[in-house]
Amino acid sequence: MSNPASEGVPLPEIQIFPERLLLASTTEKLLNRLYDVKNVRQINVQGEGLPAVIKAGPATGGPVNHPERKKIKVKGKEIELTVQVGRIFVEISDIDLVPQALKDIEEVCKEVLPFGFTLEVGRYNKFKPTTSDYKRGLVK
Amino acid sequence: MAKTKYKPQFYPGNTLPAKNRRRFLDPSVKLEKLRDVPMDDVVKILGHRVPGSDYASIHPPLAEGNEPDCPIRALVEPIEGAKKGDRIRYVQFTDSVYWAPIVPYVRAQMYMWRYRGIDTGTLSGRQIIEMRERDVEKVAKELIDNETFDTARTGIRGATVHGHAVRLDENGLMFDAWQRYRWNAKKGEVEYVKDQVGVPLDKPVPVGKPMPEKWLKEHTTMFRADGVDMRDDEEVMRQNLRIHTLRTKCGFKPFDVKED
Numbered sequence: 001m002s003n004p005a006s007e008g009v010p011l012p013e014i015q016i017f018p019e020r021l022l023l024a025s026t027t028e029k030l031l032n033r034l035y036d037v038k039n040v041r042q043i044n045v046q047g048e049g050l051p052a053v054i055k056a057g058p059a060t061g062g063p064v065n066h067p068e069r070k071k072i073k074v075k076g077k078e079i080e081l082t083v084q085v086g087r088i089f090v091e092i093s094d095i096d097l098v099p100q101a102l103k104d105i106e107e108v109c110k111e112v113l114p115f116g117f118t119l120e121v122g123r124y125n126k127f128k129p130t131t132s133d134y135k136r137g138l139v140k
Numbered sequence: 141m142a143k144t145k146y147k148p149q150f151y152p153g154n155t156l157p158a159k160n161r162r163r164f165l166d167p168s169v170k171l172e173k174l175r176d177v178p179m180d181d182v183v184k185i186l187g188h189r190v191p192g193s194d195y196a197s198i199h200p201p202l203a204e205g206n207e208p209d210c211p212i213r214a215l216v217e218p219i220e221g222a223k224k225g226d227r228i229r230y231v232q233f234t235d236s237v238y239w240a241p242i243v244p245y246v247r248a249q250m251y252m253w254r255y256r257g258i259d260t261g262t263l264s265g266r267q268i269i270e271m272r273e274r275d276v277e278k279v280a281k282e283l284i285d286n287e288t289f290d291t292a293r294t295g296i297r298g299a300t301v302h303g304h305a306v307r308l309d310e311n312g313l314m315f316d317a318w319q320r321y322r323w324n325a326k327k328g329e330v331e332y333v334k335d336q337v338g339v340p341l342d343k344p345v346p347v348g349k350p351m352p353e354k355w356l357k358e359h360t361t362m363f364r365a366d367g368v369d370m371r372d373d374e375e376v377m378r379q380n381l382r383i384h385t386l387r388t389k390c391g392f393k394p395f396d397v398k399e400d
Contacts (some may be wrong), residue, residue, distance in 0.1 A: 021309040048315050057299040058187075059338035066319040085313065086307060094305075115310065133277055 009040065010127040012095050014105055016088040019116040021048060027085045028072040031110045033091055035075050037104045039097040041070050043090050044125055047083035150253070153376040155368045160361045164242060164250045164288065164353035175348040182281045184345055185296055187335030188229045188273060189400040195273050197225035221272020221285040228259075232268040232324040232336065234295040234304050236314040242288040246361050250288070252341040255279055265304025266297065284347065287359060292350035295320065312350060323345070328376075350357035 022030070027045070027049055034043055050069040054062045071078050092101045109117050129139045150165040151158055163169050180191035189195070200206055207213060235243055242250070247267040251260045258279075258325045259270040269382055271279060283289060284296070295303065303315035311323040313330065322335040322382050324346070331344040351359075363370035389397050 019307065020312075021315055023310050026310060048303075049317060052315055054300075054318060054338045057337040059334075062338065064318055064338070064339070066317070067322065084309065119328050 010123045012092050012098050013041065013044075013124050014090045014092065014098070014102060015120040015122065015124055016090065016109055016113075017118045017120065018086070018088075018109075018113050020113075021114075024068045024070050024072055026112060027081060027134055028038050028074065030088065030108070031072075031074045033108045033112060034088070037090075037101060037108065038092045039101055041091045042095045043088060045085045046087040046089070047085040049083055050081075052082075073087040078089065087124075091125075107130065146171050151376075152349070152379040153373040155363075155373040155376070156358075157361050157363050157368050158373055158376055161233070161246055161249075163208060164361060165244055165253050167254045173285050174283055174287055174289070176289075177281065177345070177347055178282050179277070179281055182284060183277055183291075184341055185284075185332050185335055185339055186229070186231055186277065186280055187298070187339055188227075195221075195224065195226050198227050199225040201225050215374075219272060219275050221255055221275040222257060222279070224272075224274070226272040229272050229273040229276050229295065230268055230270045230298070231276055231283075231303065232266055232298050233283065233289075234297045234301045236293040236295075236303070236308065237265075237305050237362070238293060238308055238314070239289050239353070239360055239362065240293040240304075241351075241356065242294075242361050247288070263301075266301045266310040274339065290351045290356060290384045291347045293323075293356070296336045299338070 013108070018031075031043060031045075034040060050066045050070065051064055054060055054064055068079075068084050069082055071080050073079075092098050092104060102119060102121065108121060109119070133139050143232045148166075149162075151161040153159075153161075157175075157305075164171070165251075181219060183189065183191045202218055202225070233244075234249065235241075235247070244262045244265065244267040248260050248262045251267075251269060252256055257271055257275060261270075269276060269279060280296075288294075292311075295301070295306070295314055295316060296318065297318075298315070300318050306315040308314060311325075313321070313323055316335065318338045320336065320338060321330050321332045322344075324331050327346070329346055329349045331346045332341065333339050334346050357367065360367060363373070363376075370380075386397065386399075
């Protein structure tokens with residue numbers, strides 16, 4: 001979901017760090033609720049990779065069929081989730097809007113993540129394309 | 141010099157993890173049996189042979205007497221699998237840092253005190269035992285049934301063991317990229333759907349309910365900053381420091397090491 005388009009200044013991100021790895025259903029619910037928060041520009045997720053195929057040992061080539069690797073619907077758009085989500089980065093469109101967004105996001109998290117979480121403000125993802133983005137042809 | 145009988149102390153310290161470690165290490169302590177997974181199911185999870193099939197052998201039974209004379213052979217009683225000429229097979233356990241009942245290093249020490257005929261290897265989050273096939277099956281069953289195993293926070297994983305230092309999932313299970321076991325919400329227990337290397341099983345093998353958090357904390361062998369800090373146990377620290385000092389000195393200038 002990362003977008004290599006350049007931003008003029010690095011925009012702030014709010015990191016949500018749940019105490020448990022999220023199930024796909026919780027991720028779906030959380031993302032839909034977060035996109036309803038005002039001034040959210042984009043959301044990136046990070047987590048433990050869920051391979052589709054076993055790549056080592058005697059079962060090589062066999063399917064993993066992990067129940068948490070599946071398509072989720074975020075704001076009407078289908079997205080294939082390939083990780084078990086452990087961190088969520090919510091990008092806010094202006095630094096002055098962070099305090100209010102933080103309050104709103106905390107409300108959402110309290111409801112969706114009853115097992116606990118921490119929130120942190122910073123910049124965790126790249127905000128302009130890297131050399132390898134150009135090399136891979138991701139920048140148009 | 142008067143002869144004193146050697147009495148092993150197993151592990152130093154007086155804190156809870158130290159006491160629990162001593163229990164695990166002391167072979168005279170019978171470990172609590174928490175569940176009874178049928179032997180056939182254990183064999184299925186190990187994935188080395190089909191339950192009920194014969195053991196493959198790599199040499200003729202020792203009773204046939206084809207071995208050359210050897211004083212060591214006369215001294216050491218072979219384990220059952222060695223007598224029959226079984227293949228060497230393995231079982232590997234992964235222990236979550238989130239209060240799994242045992243940790244890999246303690247596993248190694250425990251295996252050495254409790255079992256014969258094993259080869260064990262310690263890694264950061266997992267511990268392998270290699271042994272003759274029929275013996276490794278018995279040991280695996282014992283280790284799955286007893287208090288060193290928690291169904292949610294201990295994994296039986298032959299390969300791709302990643303997950304021991306990762307947060308638990310919402311159901312409280314240790315992360316497994318290959319999803320060898322899953323949470324059965326209806327029964328409230330964990331069941332294996334793949335063997336230890338990820339080959340799907342014909343039908344799920346239930347291994348039982350996870351232990352409660354309180355039980356895990358009471359039975360922990362982990363020194364943790366949010367539990368009992370190792371620095372709070374003076375005797376453990378002293379012993380660890382001694383080992384590290386000796387290791388360093390002996391590697392560098394062994395002739396300079398002077399101890400009582």
